Amino acid sequence: MRNPAIIISALFLVVAALAAGFFVVGDFLKEKDVDAFGRNEIASNGNVQGELYPGDPRTEARLVQREDERLIYVRTVASAARWRVDGLKGPYRLRTDSTFTLVLPARETPYTVADLLQLAPKAFVRHPGGAYLLSENIVVLPGANLSLATAKGAKSLDLRLESSAGSFVSLVALGGSVTIAGTKDAKVSITSWDSTKASPDFETRDGRSYIRLIGGHAKLSHARVANLGFWSGNTGGLSLTGTNTISPFKPAAPPPKPAPQDAAIAGARLLSDKQLETLHPADEDYSVVTAGIDNAVFENNAFGLFAANARDVAVQDTAIRGSLVDGLVLHRFVTNAAITRTTSSNNAVDGFTLGRSTTGVVLDGVTAQDNGRNGVSLDGRPLSDGPNAVGTAVEIYGRNRITGSTLKDNRRYGVEISGGARLRVAGNTFEKNQVGVVVNHAARDVVITGNKLRHQKEHAIAIREAGASAVVSKNLITGADTGVYVRNARADVTANRLAGISNHGITLRGRVAGTQVAGNTVSGYGSIAIWAEESAGGAVGENNLLGWQPEYTLQRVANFVFQPLTFVWLVLGALLLVTALSGGRRRRTGTIRNPYAERVPLTSLSKGILAPEEIGERE
Secondary structure: OOOHHHHHHHHHHHHHHHHHHHHHHHHHHHHHHHHHHHHOHHHHHOOOOOOOOOOOHHHHHHHHHHHHHHHHHHHHHHHHHHHHOOOOOOOEEEEEOOEEEEEEOOOOOOEOHHHHHHHOOOOEEEOOOOOEEEOOEEEEOOOOEEEEEOOOOOOOEEEEEEEOOOOEOEEEEEOOEEEEEOOOOOOEEEEEEEOOOOEOOOOOOOOOOEEEEEOOEEEEEEEEEEOOOOOOOOOOEEEEEOOOOEOOOOOOOOOOOOOHHHOOOOOOEEOOHHHHHOOOOOOEOOOOEEEEEEEEEEEOOOEEEEEEOEEEEEEEOOEEEOOOOOOEEEOOOEEEEEEEOOEEEOOOOOOEEEOOOOEEEEEEOOEEEOOOOOOEEEEOOOOOOOOOOOOOOOOOOEOOEEEOOEEEOOOOEEEEEEOOEEEEEEOOEEEOOOEEEEEEOOOEEEEEEOOEEEOOOOEEEEEEOOOOEEEEEOOEEEOOOEEEEEEOOEEEEEOOEEEEEOOEEEEEEEEOOOOEEEOOEEEEOOOEEEEEEEEEOOEEOOOEOOOEOOOOOHHHHHHHHOOHHHHHHHHHHHHHHHHHHHHHHHHHHOOOOOOOOOOOOHHHHOOOOOOHHHHHHHO
16 A cells, blocks of 8 residues: 555645746746836827727818818908908908808907897897807907906806707907906806707717817806817817917818808898908918916816917816816917816826927826826927928927826826926825826936825836936835836936835836935835846945835745755655654554553463473363
8 A cells, every 4th residue: 555645745745846836937927017017008008098089080180171271261351351341340240161250350348248149140149048059150350359258147158159960160269369257156158059959069070169269368267168179179179279370371262152041141241252352361470379267167078178389378276077088288389387276087088288399387286087098198209300391399398397286096197208308296196097107208307206106006106218317206105016117217216215015116127327226215015125136227225125025925935945954844744744644543443452462471372380290181
């Protein structure tokens, strides 16, 4: 019969070896998974990130082009009409596409709701419930101000822009100003409206009403702007798109004429085709746009609030939510903007986007939450990397900062910094993003300090890509897979406190020349506190690692078990245990017997000492 002790000991050794091998591989894969996240991040997300746009790209792009042509036609006429049309005074009307465009020229006093009722009695109508419906386009020229404000004693102003399958209208300022002013107790609401469905227009495929300022000034207070815009930033909802130069263009043929019965519409004068034939294009120069916005709500627009070629844009105490693309976008050449106490949430892509050539922007006390991609995206890369057709400069941009803000539950990053210089992320709170802060695309002179980063799913702070550099100091990081991750970049990682880390406190990978890691307090229960085995050029100084406890994986157990002396003692212990168990089993199943049964006196095995005569007698 085979010895059961030998069999059990052999099985023990096999199981121990398999377990050790399994966890060695498991720990290796874990390390590679974290690295693969950083390496394949852009490819895995692709160019389209967040929630996909629900509209029709081909149709909507054509509608954007058609809107541009309409506005060019209007400003071409406007640039010469006052000088070439006899007796033209005050507002007038143009045929554009299947509707009209009401043009408001300069005057000293603002145009009001009451003026619109007189100028467009058939196209600006008050419904029995008190809401106003606008069914033709409005253009505000330089020197004019359209004021949409709640009347004295009114509870609110509800303005609806006709937007149905057949057509949609817009409100555009060509150098003029627009004021949308409510009060705390009497707010202004502007939304698209589909009269055929008696509801806001939720469909973008056939276009949707929008508000746009090209130059001039926008002022919004205690207003709600909802369900506006489609496809592009210019037509995205409320758009502030100043420009330094506009090249007028006159179409080869005038736009389609409306139905004959509309030609005699009352109100503002309708210019005839004969009068328009005498007009010629003239250059018009509009300045950049400026804006002041407070206590506003932008809801369910294509882009919540879009700005380009703008300066001195101030947004405060405002909420942006449910946008089909981004929440607040500062796209091109936006300078000296201040965004304070503003929330951007539940947008399909980013909460706040600062595009290339945007400088001097402050995000202070903002909240970016539950967005489909990043809470805040900052792109400071050059507009061009060499000679180009229009001579665009190759300079990088920056001087932007995010302070005192909250960035939480965004599906990708809390803040992504792509290129740029002199950028500051300070005193913010990050919670439950995939990664808290990412610095890449050669961004330099980035300061990340005094932030609280809680429970990021992967890295709390990641500095990566050749040329990227950052100072990471005095941050409190808790509950991440990796606290600070530096790959092929340079970073000064000093005086940070890291706790509850599950893998590495600080990781250095690749070429990290000039990187310093010192003065950090790292605690957690992971693999290695500071991991720099696959890096070159970095310097790891003194750090407080007393709170770090290596994770008790089977790899560590296997390493402990297979120490020579430990292995011998474990085998001996197993043999003794098996022997004791097998002996006990025999005692339980057999009978009780004398242990000295085979060692008895010889006298007990014979008849004893007998006399000779007794032997005979006994026989």
